[in-house]
Amino acid sequence: MAYRYLIWFCQECPAFRLAEFEALLTLFKCEAKICCPNKEKPFLVVQSNQREDEEKLIQVTKRSVCVRSLIHLWADSTSREALFSQLKNCEFIKQKEYAGKERSFRINVDTYGKKITLQTKVDKIEELAFLPFEGPINLNKPDNSFQLIEYYGLLSNSAPDEPYELYFGRWLADGGRRFSLDVSLKERKFISNTSMVPWLTAIMSNLALVKDGDVVIDPFVGSGSLLIAAAKFGAYTIGSDIDYLLLHGKRKPSRRYVKQRDPDESVFANFAQYEITSQYLDVIVSDASKPCWRPFEFDAIITDPPYGIRENSRKIGTDKYDMTYKVPEEYIDCHYPSKVLYRFEDILKDLFALALKNLKIGGRLVFWIPRITDYKMEDSLPHHPSFKLISCCNQDMKLNVSRVLACYEKLSNESNNEIFIPYVIKNFRELYFTGIAELNDTKQERQAKHRQFLGQKEMN
Numbered sequence: 001m002a003y004r005y006l007i008w009f010c011q012e013c014p015a016f017r018l019a020e021f022e023a024l025l026t027l028f029k030c031e032a033k034i035c036c037p038n039k040e041k042p043f044l045v046v047q048s049n050q051r052e053d054e055e056k057l058i059q060v061t062k063r064s065v066c067v068r069s070l071i072h073l074w075a076d077s078t079s080r081e082a083l084f085s086q087l088k089n090c091e092f093i094k095q096k097e098y099a100g101k102e103r104s105f106r107i108n109v110d111t112y113g114k115k116i117t118l119q120t121k122v123d124k125i126e127e128l129a130f131l132p133f134e135g136p137i138n139l140n141k142p143d144n145s146f147q148l149i150e151y152y153g154l155l156s157n158s159a160p161d162e163p164y165e166l167y168f169g170r171w172l173a174d175g176g177r178r179f180s181l182d183v184s185l186k187e188r189k190f191i192s193n194t195s196m197v198p199w200l201t202a203i204m205s206n207l208a209l210v211k212d213g214d215v216v217i218d219p220f221v222g223s224g225s226l227l228i229a230a231a232k233f234g235a236y237t238i239g240s241d242i243d244y245l246l247l248h249g250k251r252k253p254s255r256r257y258v259k260q261r262d263p264d265e266s267v268f269a270n271f272a273q274y275e276i277t278s279q280y281l282d283v284i285v286s287d288a289s290k291p292c293w294r295p296f297e298f299d300a301i302i303t304d305p306p307y308g309i310r311e312n313s314r315k316i317g318t319d320k321y322d323m324t325y326k327v328p329e330e331y332i333d334c335h336y337p338s339k340v341l342y343r344f345e346d347i348l349k350d351l352f353a354l355a356l357k358n359l360k361i362g363g364r365l366v367f368w369i370p371r372i373t374d375y376k377m378e379d380s381l382p383h384h385p386s387f388k389l390i391s392c393c394n395q396d397m398k399l400n401v402s403r404v405l406a407c408y409e410k411l412s413n414e415s416n417n418e419i420f421i422p423y424v425i426k427n428f429r430e431l432y433f434t435g436i437a438e439l440n441d442t443k444q445e446r447q448a449k450h451r452q453f454l455g456q457k458e459m460n
């Protein structure tokens with residue numbers, strides 16, 4: 001017998017829905033199949049021949065930040081009459097556990113793309129009076145909660161009189177959107193200017209298939225926002241960052257109107273705030289271009305590397321010709337190494353090199369990459385023969401720039417394979433400013449032109 005389920009996605013994250021959902025199906029080993037995926041629509045129907053997949057789909061839903069609700073689908077159609085006739089013939093409807101005298105129930109009516117009044121909702125429930133439910137109605141804590149959902153399209157200002165699609169089924173679970181409230185940046189002890197919003201960090205951990213007992217690393221850890229999600233999902237977490245002052249909570253406060261940071265702000269303090277210190281391994285000051293990890297296999301790498309737009313990224317090094325220069329003994333303790341430009345191309349090479357050496361086979365590498373939207377997605381991503389691209393989700397930023405959440409799975413330890421970095425990544429910084437400034441403009445000229453350009457765009 002085929003069991004069908006309706007996945008109702010929430011509004012905020014269309015670009016990430018499918019990728020997150022597919023990753024979670026993999027994580028929970030759920031064999032349900034997606035029927036006719038449609039990136040635009042907030043509904044997805046999945047089907048399985050095994051009843052056990054229902055429990056797995058509930059786990060998927062509870063973990064997902066993109067899914068709003070999971071419904072065991074009893075009928076779906078493009079017309080009300082057809083929906084009702086399907087329902088009358090539905091094999092579940094007469095089963096005791098749903099229709100029995102002692103089973104309380106409730107029916108909710110939801111619409112997408114059109115607002116309707118409470119009275120209209122009541123009228124729609126009355127139309128369902130033919131359902132053979134014999135139990136008492138219980139609006140607060142029913143044994144079974146049923147849902148009629150009407151889909152009026154994506155444009156609420158031109159919604160038709162009748163819905164394009166109707167669904168009816170038994171509610172099973174709500175998604176994990178609460179995650180965003182539980183670890184909200186507003187109340188978080190330690191944040192930086194680039195701390196990521198919780199729902200995106202959860203999606204990253206979901207794409208990376210993070211589970212209990214995994215060991216997860218972020219080599220550009222900053223305030224550790226990505227690790228919090230991984231830790232919440234049961235992973236042991238570790239990170240590194242080149243910025244000593246940031247890691248020690250000594251940089252200028254990132255919150256508006258706050259003049260001074262608290263003395264105990266740190267990544268660890270956040271873990272303590274969320275009572276997940278058992279998942280905290282450490283964060284260390286270290287340059288990602290010179291990884292210090294022993295031969296060890298992480299289960300996943302999740303990171304948001306610097307793109308070098310707001311400021312140039314730096315790594316330890318020198319432009320001086322005299323490579324034989326050694327820091328005199330007496331200065332070694334107080335020596336701060338000099339830094340040089342860390343191009344995004346090199347950041348990616350180092351990231352894949354880290355994954356090649358320190359990620360388990362089958363482990364996932366999930367990271368953000370900037371994109372110039374004038375270039376096609378497939379021309380904007382690196383390729384490495386030892387890694388398979390699993391998904392890439394585009395998030396528009398501004399002007400012609402977006403960022404892509406890329407997810408790769410490691411296939412082999414073959415280290416002779418070369419990474420291919422596309423032109424647009426190699427020249428990202430220059431392309432970002434192209435059309436606005438000449439390549440040989442000075443930094444100040446470029447920035448001034450860029451500011452002017454942004455100002456004009458915003459005014460338009």
Ligand SMILES: C[S@@+](CC[C@H](N)C(=O)[O-])C[C@H]1O[C@@H](n2cnc3c(N)ncnc32)[C@H](O)[C@@H]1O
Pocket residue numbers: 192194195196219220221222223224225226240241242243246286287288289303304305306313314315316342
């Ligand atoms: C986009 S931020 C990451 C933000 C982080 N996800 C958070 O939750 O705050 C990039 C980070 O990379 C760090 N970084 C820049 N160059 C680095 C390098 N060579 N090695 C390690 N970290 C570096 C920066 O200090 C910054 O904290």
